Amino acid sequence: MRILVISVTRSRKGQPVRAERIVEGEMIRLGRGTQCEIHLPDPRVALFHAAIYRQGDSIFIHAPEAELAVDGGPEREARLTPRVHIALGPYEMTVEPPPSGCDLALAIELVRPLPDDLAEIRAKSRTSLEETALSKRGPAWMLAIVLGIVFLLAPALNAVLPLLRQATVKLPVTPDQSWNPGQLSAGHQAFGRQCGSCHETPFVHVRDHVCIDCHVKTPGHVQTVGLQTKLFGGTRCANCHADHKGADALVRRDPDLCVTCHGDLKYFKADTTLNNATDFAVNHPPFKLTLWKGPNRADVMRVSQTEKSKLVEQSHLKFPHDLHLKTSVRGPKGRKTLECRSCHIPDASGKGFEPISMNKSCLECHTLEFEPAVTTRQVPHGSVDNVMLTMQEFYANIALNNIPVDVVDIGEIQRGLPRLGNGVITEEQRQRALTWAKFKAQQVSADLFEARVCIVCHEVTKAVIRGESGKEIAWGVVPVFVASTWMPKARFDHVKHRTNKCADCHSVEKSHSSADIAIPDIVKCRECHAGNKPAANKVVSTCVACHGFHLPNHPPFTVRGSMALDAPAGAALPVIGKLQ
Ligand code: HEC
Ligand code: HEC
Ligand code: HEC
Ligand code: HEC
Ligand code: HEC
Ligand code: HEC
Ligand code: HEC
Ligand code: HEC
Ligand code: HEC
Ligand code: HEC
Incomplete structure (x- = not known):
């Protein structure tokens, strides 16, 4: 006897799933016991519940001790013909037309499984989305819309609608914050909430003129023009000042900034007399x-x-x-x-x-006495005219007052001075005294300038001019630098x-x-300064360590001059120099 046994289970959606197998034997037993050919593991089934056997042409099922429900009615025995339903404990068996080669086809399904307590409690305690009024699709759409408004529409509208911008800038968080790629530099934070101060047109790179409008006084470098500059980024502000990198990181300091051009300077300025420089350690011209x-x-x-x-x-x-x-x-x-x-x-x-300074550093030892007899009086330093005037005043004072205040012994000086007598001095006497004083000053100055004092430190010049008292000498000091x-x-x-x-x-x-x-010279500096690459016991020194970019005496950049307005944003400057 060949029986096709079809075990029916249900998928999660309730669809029957059929697994077939063939069972052969003279008598086929059904039950919970392991000796049974058709094993029904449910505990409500007896160990040996029923047996199927052939009698003549017919096939019967017989339950010696238990009951079967055949098409609803309780029986102990039944003939198995197609479409007969037999309930065996919690199982339901349906006789199906047997396929060829089989004597019987039996579909068995556990229709009343034992409740699994734990699974049941779990199932009861969880409220699935389906059990609520909501569905998954609704929230998903809502989230997408909210995200779109917060991160796309609001910033975009804020960027294009000036009125909205004015209103939102006072809010603690502006809509375009979500587009901010990083903290702005310290100097720019004051107005950084107004993104438009730098980003004039949304989705267009920051242009040089917005920077130059504020930084009018920043001197330029060298204005290189032409295709080369355009291709390699040249002097576009944002090449070297990519903002949003933190409070103190506005200036890029890598040598590439400079080596782009200074690796092959002639390419950018054909008539340059400067040598190339790519690395302080190995390729930098002598100072x-x-x-x-x-x-x-x-x-x-x-x-x-x-x-x-x-x-x-x-x-x-x-x-x-x-x-x-x-x-x-x-x-x-x-x-x-x-x-x-x-x-x-x-x-x-x-x-x-x-x-x-002569007065601060030299005067202490190199005094400027002019009159050998008087060591307390000096000429002031710094102007030839003042030197001459001081000396004339000194001698005129002696002549007119007869008793110069700060002079100890005037006998030597007064030789040749006309006697003025006591009392009122006539105009004629006064003039004679002054002429004497001038003469005396001239006499002493030759010694002062040419022989003793000024000449020690200075290159002194001498010219003969016509003065009031005939020929006079005009002294001069070659300007010091x-x-x-x-x-x-x-x-x-x-x-x-x-x-x-x-x-x-x-x-x-x-x-x-x-x-x-x-x-x-450079040899000395190289004892301690390495170039772009670290070296033992030396400090790494890229170009910006020793050089600024905005050089004094160079005119500020003009918008027209910075050619690379449309160069790709943040494009790394390619190095075209030959690194040795
Ligand atoms: C001080 C001027 C300045 C301000 C203010 C400023 N940015 Fe920028 N931003 C820059 C510069 C410079 C770059 C570099 C872009 C380039 O190379 O063109 C940049 C780049 C960006 C980028 C990346 C785009 C790119 O080209 O790589 C975004 C996004 C951006 N800024 C958003 C903002 C937002 C949002 C604000 C306002 C909260 C803001 N910025 C305020 C100067 C500024
Ligand atoms: C609205 C005016 C304004 C605009 C636009 C602006 N800046 Fe500034 N910038 C300032 C102020 C103000 C400071 C801080 C004061 C200072 O240090 O001079 C500053 C500081 C700087 C500094 C740092 C100075 C230092 O010594 O630390 C650099 C570099 C700089 N800006 C470059 C730029 C570049 C490049 C742009 C264009 C992307 C730009 N700025 C756009 C106003 C502006
Ligand atoms: C090739 C690189 C480079 C370019 C291009 C460049 N800068 Fe600079 N900039 C520097 C460096 C390097 C410093 C720092 C200099 C220093 O440390 O003394 C600097 C400093 C500054 C400063 C600080 C104040 C000062 O004078 O030192 C301002 C402002 C500035 N740049 C504005 C601009 C503007 C505006 C532009 C565009 C027209 C621009 N820079 C283009 C490299 C560049
Ligand atoms: C766009 C190309 C370009 C870039 C970028 C550039 N330079 Fe120059 N630089 C030149 C040219 C061109 C000259 C002038 C040559 C001449 O006048 O003969 C020059 C001249 C100089 C000089 C001499 C200035 C003078 O007054 O004689 C120094 C120093 C210098 N650059 C340093 C630097 C440093 C440091 C950097 C980087 C922060 C730099 N350069 C970036 C093109 C550039
Ligand atoms: C008594 C004053 C005095 C003292 C002390 C002095 N100097 Fe000078 N120094 C000068 C004067 C004056 C000059 C300018 C001379 C000139 O025109 O070159 C000068 C110029 C220099 C210069 C620039 C010109 C050059 O020669 O390269 C250097 C560098 C210098 N001194 C270094 C020193 C050092 C280092 C010391 C100490 C070891 C020193 N000086 C001590 C007065 C002094
Ligand atoms: C501490 C005192 C002292 C100071 C300060 C001093 N000098 Fe002198 N100076 C001397 C002496 C002493 C001599 C003479 C040295 C010798 O002949 O051996 C002298 C000599 C000179 C000479 C002549 C050298 C020669 O070849 O005959 C010059 C020039 C000179 N000093 C310049 C200066 C200048 C400039 C300063 C200020 C920056 C200065 N001195 C500061 C003491 C000083
Ligand atoms: C000990 C050296 C010393 C002597 C002596 C000396 N000078 Fe000077 N003189 C200097 C120095 C150093 C400077 C530059 C620094 C300063 O001005 O203090 C200078 C600067 C000057 C200047 C300015 C030059 C200019 O280009 O700015 C004049 C003018 C001058 N001296 C005149 C005199 C006369 C006149 C005498 C003689 C009475 C004299 N000096 C004596 C050291 C000297
Ligand atoms: C004996 C060693 C030594 C010699 C020689 C020397 N340096 Fe320096 N230099 C240093 C050290 C160390 C530092 C770093 C100091 C610091 O960062 O505080 C430095 C710093 C500097 C800085 C400042 C860099 C910065 O990032 O701020 C410059 C510029 C500089 N040196 C230029 C020169 C030049 C130019 C020469 C040659 C004339 C020279 N140095 C020779 C040791 C030396
Ligand atoms: C690491 C090398 C180094 C050391 C150490 C050093 N100098 Fe200098 N000094 C230089 C360089 C480089 C210059 C030229 C700087 C310039 O002109 O831009 C200079 C310039 C000078 C000058 C002429 C410029 C001026 O400002 O008058 C004097 C003077 C001077 N140094 C004196 C001194 C004295 C004094 C000391 C010691 C306290 C000293 N130096 C230490 C490298 C050095
Ligand atoms: C350790 C300091 C230091 C470093 C690092 C450095 N330089 Fe120099 N550089 C100097 C000094 C000092 C001079 C002489 C300046 C002068 O004569 O006025 C000079 C001169 C120059 C000159 C010639 C200027 C002229 O008119 O002759 C150029 C160009 C130059 N440097 C470019 C660069 C470049 C590009 C870099 C980076 C690869 C660089 N330097 C790195 C110190 C340095």
Whole structure:
């Protein structure tokens, strides 16, 4: 006997799922026991509940101890013909027409399963979305719309409607906050809520002129024009000042900013005389010093530190460092040892030094007495006219008053002075006295300028002119120019190097002439400054460490000049220089 047993289960949607198998045997037992060929595991079924057997052509089911419900009525035995329904405990069996090769087809389904308590409690305690009035689709749409309004529509409207913008700017959170890609720089936070101050047109890159409108005084660099500049981003403000990077990160400091152009300068400015520079450590031209050539203050020349023979300072001031840096220098109050600081007084910022001052630094030892007999009177320093006037007043005072206040012994000086007598001085006598005073001043000045005092430090000039008393000599002092900035195209800060000895960088101890120059060269700097890449015991120094971009004496950028208005936003500047 071959029976096709079809186990019917239900899918979650209630659809029947049928699993078929063949059972063979003379007698087929049904029950909870494991010996049964058709195993019905439900506990309400007996261990051996019923058996199917053949009798002649017919097939019967027989339940020896239990009951069967055959088509609704209780029976102990029934004949299995198609469409007969038999309830066996919680199972329902339906006889189906057997397929060929089988004697019987029996579909069995557990129609009354035991309730699973835990599952039942769980199911009761959960309210599914379906049980409420809501559906999943509704909230999803609502969320999408809210997101669209908050993050798309509101900022967009805010950007295009000026009236809305004016109203919302007072709110604690403006609609376009959600588009803010990052904190603005400290300087810009004050007006940063008005995105439109920089982003004039929504979805268009920030244009140079909005920056220039506010930063009118910021000097430019060099205006490069043409396709090259356009292609490589050139001087577009946002290339180097990409905002939204935090409070103190407005200026990019990587060398690429500069190397884009300075790696191949001729490409950007065909007539340049500058050499390329890509990395301070390996590819940077020797420094050029700015030397005064006169006659005007602004007349300077630039001399490379490699051209040693041309490195001559013409300050027109005589000064031997060596004699003053000896261990004990003669002074009026005894010997003393001078330090650099005695003459080079740091300026307020500490970056450089106050200009050398005769009155502050030299006068103490180099006094300006003019009359050998009188050591308490000096001429003022700084103006030839004042020197002459002071001397004339001094001698006129002696002549007219006969008793100069601050003079100890006047006998020597008064030789040649006409006797004026006591009492009222006539006009004629007065004139004679003054003429004498002038003569005396002229006489002394030759000694003062040419022999003893001024000539020690200055180049003195002498011209013969016609004066009131015949031929007179007009003295002059060649204008002095003591340089304070030797490297105007870079910046050097003495404060940052204060741990070093002055002599490390300036070998002035052996210098006997002010024509000598003791400004350190690039070799010296490279002892401590690495270039773009780190090196042992050196400080990494990219271009911006020593150079600004907005150079003094360069006209501010104009909108027309910054060619790269339409360059891609934030496009990294490509490096075209040859890095060695
Ligand atoms: C001080 C000027 C300034 C202000 C104010 C400002 N931004 Fe920007 N923003 C910039 C600059 C510069 C860039 C760099 C973009 C470029 O290269 O063109 C930028 C870039 C962006 C970008 C990225 C787009 C891009 O091109 O990469 C977004 C978005 C943006 N800003 C949104 C805002 C929002 C929103 C506000 C107002 C809360 C705002 N910005 C205020 C200057 C500003
Ligand atoms: C509404 C006027 C305004 C606009 C527009 C503006 N700035 Fe400014 N910027 C300021 C003010 C104000 C400061 C802070 C004061 C200061 O440091 O000079 C500042 C500071 C800066 C600083 C820092 C100065 C420092 O010493 O730290 C830089 C760099 C700068 N702005 C560049 C730009 C660039 C680039 C743009 C165009 C994207 C721009 N600014 C647009 C007003 C403006
Ligand atoms: C090639 C890079 C570069 C470009 C392009 C550039 N800057 Fe600068 N900018 C700098 C650097 C570097 C500094 C910092 C200089 C320093 O540290 O002394 C700076 C500083 C500033 C400062 C601070 C004040 C000052 O004078 O030092 C302002 C303002 C400024 N830039 C505005 C602008 C504006 C406006 C534009 C566009 C017309 C612009 N910058 C284009 C590199 C650039
Ligand atoms: C758009 C191209 C370009 C960029 C970017 C650029 N420069 Fe220049 N730079 C030039 C040109 C061109 C010259 C002038 C050459 C000449 O006049 O012969 C120059 C000149 C100079 C000079 C000499 C200035 C003078 O007065 O003689 C210095 C220093 C300098 N650049 C430093 C820098 C630094 C530092 C940066 C980066 C922050 C930089 N440059 C970025 C093109 C550029
Ligand atoms: C008695 C005053 C005095 C003392 C002390 C002195 N200097 Fe000077 N120094 C001067 C004067 C004056 C000049 C300008 C001379 C000129 O025209 O070159 C000068 C110029 C310089 C210069 C620029 C010109 C050059 O030669 O390169 C340097 C650098 C310098 N001094 C370094 C030093 C150092 C370092 C010391 C200490 C070791 C020192 N000085 C001590 C008076 C002094
Ligand atoms: C502490 C005193 C002292 C101070 C301060 C001083 N000098 Fe002198 N100076 C001397 C003495 C002493 C001599 C003579 C040295 C010698 O001949 O050995 C001298 C010599 C000179 C000479 C002539 C050198 C020669 O070749 O004959 C010059 C020029 C000079 N000083 C300039 C200056 C200047 C400029 C300053 C101020 C920046 C200055 N001195 C400050 C003491 C001083
Ligand atoms: C010990 C050296 C020393 C002596 C002596 C000296 N000077 Fe000077 N003189 C200087 C120095 C240093 C400066 C520049 C710094 C200053 O002005 O204080 C200077 C500057 C001057 C200037 C200004 C030059 C200019 O271009 O601004 C005049 C004028 C001048 N001296 C005249 C005289 C006369 C006149 C005498 C003689 C009576 C004299 N000096 C004596 C050191 C000296
Ligand atoms: C690390 C090297 C270094 C050290 C250390 C150093 N200097 Fe300088 N000094 C320089 C350079 C570079 C310059 C040229 C700067 C310029 O002109 O822009 C200079 C310029 C000067 C000048 C001429 C410019 C001016 O402001 O008058 C004097 C003077 C000077 N230094 C004195 C000193 C004294 C004094 C010390 C010690 C307290 C000292 N330096 C330490 C590198 C150095
Ligand atoms: C003995 C070592 C030494 C020598 C030589 C030296 N430096 Fe420096 N320099 C330093 C150190 C260390 C710092 C960093 C100081 C700091 O960051 O506070 C520095 C800082 C600087 C800075 C400031 C950088 C910044 O980011 O603010 C400049 C500019 C500079 N040096 C230029 C020069 C130049 C130009 C020379 C050659 C004339 C030179 N230095 C020679 C050690 C040196
Ligand atoms: C450690 C400091 C330092 C660093 C880093 C540095 N430079 Fe210089 N650079 C100088 C000094 C100092 C000068 C001489 C300045 C002068 O003569 O006025 C100079 C001169 C120049 C000059 C020539 C100016 C002229 O007219 O001769 C250019 C161009 C230049 N540097 C570009 C660069 C570039 C680009 C970088 C980055 C790759 C860079 N520098 C890095 C200190 C430095």
